[in-house]
Each structure stands twice: as C-alpha cells, then as structure tokens.
Ligand SMILES: NC(=O)c1ccc[n+]([C@@H]2O[C@H](COP(=O)([O-])OP(=O)(O)OC[C@H]3O[C@@H](n4cnc5c(N)ncnc54)[C@H](O)[C@@H]3O)[C@@H](O)[C@H]2O)c1
C-alpha cells in the first residue's frame with residue numbers, strides 16, 4: 321500500500337478509516353458482513369483499511385451472527401460524534417433520528433452514505449447544503465432502485481446531456497405483487513406477506529403499496545435529472561391497493577401489463593421548461609422494455625437528447641443488493657477522503673417549475689358497462705368530444721350474462737391533459753346509459 325504524504329483527516333496517513341454504521345437491519349447487517357468479509361480487497365481499493373468503529377442498534381441483546389458484539393451501541397448520537405469516525409453509513413431509515421444523526425455526522429466532519437430516500441425526498445437540500453459547507457460527501461446510490469447504478473449515472477455520467485424523461489419501476493415490493501397477480505392470479509395480501517418475508521418491503525409496507533416509497537424515489541430522480549429541487553410533496557402519488565383482478569384482466573386483453581411506474585418528464589410548456597413527477601399504476605404495452613421486468617426487479621429508462629434511450633435494470637431491493645450500492649458509495653467516499661477531495665454536490669441551478677397533475681398529458685384506458693341499445697355509442701362518444709378528448713380505439717363486447725341486457729365498451733384515448741380525461745370519466749359515470757365505469761387506467765409507453 322502506498323503511504324500518503326498528507327492526510328486530510330488529520331491523523332497518520334496510513335491509519336484505518338473508521339466507519340460508523342447506523343442501523344443493523346436488512347441492509348445494515350449485510351453491510352457489516354461485507355465490511356468484514358472483504359476487508360483486504362476493500363483496503364486495496366481504498367488505499368487504507370476500512371474499520372468498523374461501532375454499530376448503532378436499538379437493542380444489543382439480539383444475536384447477530386458474524387458481527388463482533390463489542391461493536392454494538394444503543395447510543396447513535398455518541399457514535400457519530402466520536403472524533404475518530406471518518407465515514408458514517410445511515411441505514412436506519414425514516415426521518416428522525418436519521419436526519420439529526422446525519423447532520424451531526426456532517427458537522428463532525430464525517431462523509432456520509434445513506435439509503436434513506438424518505439429523508440432525502442423530504443429534506444435533501446438541507447443535508448446537501450450541510451455537506452457542501454463542511455466539505456464532505458453525501459452519497460445515496462442505494463436510495464433509488466437498490467443495487468442498480470442510477471444515481472451515479474444521473475449525477476455524473478449523464479450530467480453533460482439533456483435528460484427529457486426518466487421512467488421506471490422503482491419499487492420491488494409492488495412489482496413483485498403486480499407480477500404475481502398477473503402471472504399467478506395471486507391475491508394482493510398473500511403476495512405482500514411473501515415480499516415482506518423476502519426483505520423487499522419497507523418496515524411499514526404502506527410506504528410501498530401506497531406509493532410513498534416510489535414517490536420519494538421519483539422526487540430524487542427528477543431533482544437529479546432536471547437540476548431542480550423536487551420534494552416528495554411535488555410528486556403526484558397513487559398506490560396499487562385499488563388495482564383489481566378486473567384491471568389485470570383488462571390489461572391482458574389489451575396485450576398490456578399493469579406496472580407501478582415513477583415518471584419524471586421535462587417539457588417545453590408556454591415557452592418555459594417545466595417538469596412533471598408522478599407515480600401511479602399504468603398499463604404499458606407488452607412490447608415496452610419495462611413490461612418484462614418481473615419479480616422484485618427494478619428498471620429505469622432514461623431518455624436524453626444525445627444519448628437516446630438508456631435502460632438500467634437489476635435488483636432494486638433486498639439486503640445484499642442494497643448493501644452492494646452502499647458499499648460502492650462507501651469505497652467512493654473513502655477514496656475521496658484519502659485524496660482529500662469531495663465528489664459532486666447538489667446541482668439544482670435550473671429550478672424548473674413542477675406542473676400540476678391536471679396539466680400533465682397522458683392516455684387513458686376506460687372500460688364501461690353500458691345499456692345495449694341504439695344511440696348509446698353516440699352518447700358516450702359525445703362525452704369524449706365535449707371534453708376535447710380524442711378516442712384512439714374502441715371495442716364493444718356483449719356481456720355474457722343475458723339478464724344484464726348490457727354491453728361492455730373498452731376505449732383507449734389519445735393523449736390529452738389529465739384534467740380533461742378526469743372530467744370525461746366523471747361525465748361518463750353520470751350518464752344514465754352507463755351502468756358502471758369498470759376500470760380506468762393510464763396507458764404509458766409506446
Ligand atoms: N430493504 C431494502 O430492500 C432496501 C432497499 C433500498 C433502500 N433501503 C433503505 O435502507 C434503509 C434501511 O432499510 P432496512 O430494510 O435495512 O430496514 P430495517 O427495518 O430492516 O432496518 C433498520 C434498522 O434500524 C434500527 N433502528 C431504528 N432506529 C434506530 C436507532 N435510533 N438507532 C439504531 N438503530 C435503529 C431498527 O431496529 C432496524 O434494525 C431504509 O432507509 C430503507 O428505505 C432498503
């Protein structure tokens with residue numbers, strides 16, 4: 321190992337870099353194990369040994385095989401404030417105490433790795449400013465799409481390009497659930513329990529199934545892609561709890577798949593660049609690259625002016641895959657520390673305004689049960705026309721239950737502002753000729 325001439329951290333140039341690990345759950349325990357198992361390779365890659373200074377846990381009396389019990393402490397505040405801590409890994413999750421601990425680590429001169437999308441999407445700018453002021457790193461590859469490198473590509477590799485769209489499957493739990501509902505006809509509750517047992521789900525699975533997790537990730541992606549500050553509150557969020565087997569069946573009939581998507585776009589509106597950020601379930605054609613992303617896998621498609629369409633695919637959740645991203649960040653910030661440098665900070669100079677959902681242009685799939693009699697089609701078509709929504713395809717199916725005396729209409733619209741589509745659906749529901757609006761879903765991806 322080369323001995324450094326100078327050491328920006330103050331101590332002897334060959335002393336180990338000391339790592340404080342906050343949290344020892346699914347991700348933290350994998351990080352602790354990798355730090356131990358790969359110690360000699362990590363030393364070679366960083367140029368100095370990485371040494372665990374301590375692991376903050378809630379309870380010390382739990383058996384955690386392969387980890388030295390002497391490392392455990394329940395006093396995370398004391399651990400991050402220790403003089404000999406150079407690097408802090410936060411894998412507790414949630415807003416507090418994670419935020420206070422990260423801020424105090426930064427104030428203490430440590431560089432930080434976090435997997436905490438909830439915190440970054442709520443209060444990222446405060447953390448980035450603190451890191452900038454202290455001249456330390458704040459890295460967070462694991463926060464979006466687990467093991468998949470997507471933060472680094474947006475922050476570094478594509479920073480010279482003009483990104484127009486980021487669209488992805490960024491929640492493993494909901495992709496796992498929708499995939500099983502699609503392929504095996506499983507019930508929502510059974511598949512959720514399986515996803516939790518496999519370590520994909522958040523501690524409170526509401527964050528997954530109601531779209532909070534994906535919304536946080538969408539905010540982070542949009543902020544990076546469009547050089548703007550975007551918080552979770554800017555994201556239009558819909559979860560997957562309302563997805564029924566009828567929706568899944570309708571998608572199959574359309575040669576589509578239902579996926580929970582995070583969609584970030586930047587477009588020219590009234591002479592200025594505006595962005596939209598949303599997460600919701602949508603039908604995508606089976607020919608679209610995201611349609612074949614199964615199980616707990618994640619994938620993110622990035623479109624930019626010069627690179628064209630790029631796709632990033634891989635495991636988006638689970639202890640070891642997420643720990644891989646954390647370890648990548650840890651080695652990077654350790655290398656920076658050895659060189660006395662810091663990586664890129666926040667880039668939010670563009671500050672593009674975020675569009676309201678009503679302005680966003682999408683397509684709808686609508687399935688209706690209507691009275692089967694002359695003139696009904698014309699009435700339904702008039703409702704679309706009144707709201708300026710153009711119908712792309714329409715199909716009528718006879719209902720099999722003779723007593724219904726009705727028919728099913730299945731329509732797909734052309735692109736239209738979301739407000740016009742919503743108003744059309746409301747108007748359709750109020751028509752006496754319409755028994756029921758069976759299914760409404762956005763259609764994304766060509
Ligand atoms: N599990 C995944 O697949 C995954 C993927 C990407 C990102 N993440 C993120 O990684 C972070 C950790 O996720 P996880 O799945 O490991 O969660 P987890 O619930 O398994 O682990 C969190 C641990 O932190 C501990 N903890 C809570 N408060 C603490 C405190 N004050 N001091 C010390 N320990 C405390 C908990 O007891 C728990 O063991 C979260 O931000 C999560 O969003 C998880």
Ligand SMILES: N[C@@H](CCO)C(=O)O
Pocket residue numbers: 463465466490491492493494520521522528533636637638
């Ligand atoms: N609960 C998240 C973990 C990764 O952030 C998921 O299912 O994708």
Ligand code: NA
Pocket residue numbers: 461462463464465466467468469470471645
């Ligand atoms: Na990632």
